Amino acid sequence: MQDRIICLGNRLKQEDRAGLQVYDRLFKRKLPQQIELIEGGISGLNLLCFLENVATVVFVDAISGFTHPDGVVVLTRHQIETASQCLHYGHDAGVAYLLAMMPRVCTPPLPRDIFLVGLEGQCSEKTIEHAADIAQDMVQTGKYGALPKHLHYQTGKIY
């Protein structure tokens, strides 16, 4: 089963483009065959189909209010879902809404692991590159069970 890195955001808005800047970095790399890289953009609910028949999903997106500007945070599925109460249809709901709908409307098998690599605000080139490394590492090491202990995630668990 494949793993997916889904990069989100709006290229045409500075504060919302970091996820797609990471996409551009990853696109230039030779990723292992089992990793599918998706430019999710602002497709919202239309991304539900990418949450089916997949082992691990790593979203990459701009975030707001989680850490210092130019910082990167990794969140588990549970942390994404509980971070925002904005769980209605509309672009402002984003990943949290998508994940809330997933078990209700998607056809199993659903992803075993879901993470978000979040980039706070407008980010430097160095941070974009770093986030790309993290996203790739999370999928690759997760796949082969070689994840460092502090990165052993369990879906839904709060760390």
Next chain:
Amino acid sequence: MSQIIKGLNIPVNRVEGDLEVRVDVVDHRIDNAWSAGTMFRGFESMMVGRGPLDGLVITPRICGICSLTHLSAAVTALDSITGITPPDNAIRLRNIALIAETIQSDMRQAILMYMADFTNAQAYRHHPLFKEAVDRYQMLKGTSVLEVIRKTKRLIEVIAIIGGQWPHTSFMVPGGVTSIPDTAKLMQCRLIIEQFKEWFESRVLGCTMERWQAVSSFKDLENWLGESPCHRNSEVGFFLRFAWKAGLDTFGRGTDNYISFGNFPFPRHTGVVPLNQINDKDEPGKRQNLVLTAPGFATGITPRPLDPTKITEDVSAAWFEQEKTTLHPFDGITRPYASGSSGEKYSWVKAPRYNSVPAETGPLAEMIMDKVPLFHDMIQQKGASALIRQLARMVRPASLLPAMGTWLNELMTHRDAPFYTSVKSIPDGEGAGMVQAPRGALGHWVKIKNRKISHYQIITPTAWNGSPRDKNKHPGPWEKALKGVALKNLENPVEAGHVIRSFDPCMVCAVHTLKKDGTPHKKFHTGWTF
């Protein structure tokens, strides 16, 4: 003594992008309204100096919901500049994908956005259908909510199959399309469309599309509703029962001017008949330049031919500067100018006008141009309203699905015919891509000079509907539609929401960043900071 409230902000959540609506209220009735786009878009400025084909990649990324329609407008403008008519199969493929996008938008808007307001307990807990509305439309749980997401998720697979890439496909190119689906894929599309049609008939309409099309007057509609439990309990039936009881047919009239650019051009050989010819046997049946949904401008229910030269953008109340207050989009520029003249200028959305007057666009405008008897009769009897506007959107798929099926069958029959006419390069020149997006009239006006884009102007449907005032102080369509709306509870102005949402606002620059609730910029202790 009158109670006067100046500058009340109407919270309009679940809108795509940045919209602010401010109203003056006198004795719980809206006396005046101002609609403001709160963010400079400036997409047009990004296009200048780029290669002619860049619009095909950049403009679909303006909007996550109707990206294909932007692609369609961009490629239509380039088709026009090259002077090449794409082959029949390319036109069929483009149309099928666009219809899929339109229908998924209609269904999601109706169930996930519009009817979600029927679960507003503060406003409707005493409504006799409130409990059922909650069962159907409650966020994340409602039976209709889950069903519509499942069904539309499947429908958009048609776009992925046709486009060969999902999301952000750019399969439409000047001269045709880049993908040629094999017979198995076309069969798969047919299965998906058939299954969607079955669901639409059984759950949304509660009857066959043919039975629905026979509803040709307000009286017919009342009879249809009483005819069968299937009709009453369908989404359309429930919407009508709830909305009538809530009085949604009594407010939200608008400007009474309507505009549609028309959409879904015909291949040279097709069995599909234009909708206005189905509804009006006297409509001339010439076979040139036919489209499924008719372009036009109407005052009331009298459509007239659309004259694109009468379209202008007015910046009197918008934070832009240009040499003249009003200019045709081939001449207009997008130069932000925050003047500070607060009150006079209040929006980052220009005011599109047709022959100097504001005009409403969207499914209701299409019903008028296509001479759909039910909507002509409803408007003649009571005028436009939030209810009629929303009903037009809910039932629009009944007009589009049959054409979708026919074009798909024609593709399977003529699959060996061309899908692309070679276009070596885009010559210098100018062209317009005027199409009907899910939310209404969308236009891209493009000029190519020295093989680069020298000019790009976009007018979106929400610019028409949510436009600010113009030099004549005419309010935009939903500014006008809000005037006179009674607000029972100023803390919960759900009636204003019904009006604005009936236009299906989309500010086409959506933000979806995950925002942590609460105080910003505090370290998220349960995450990892790198």
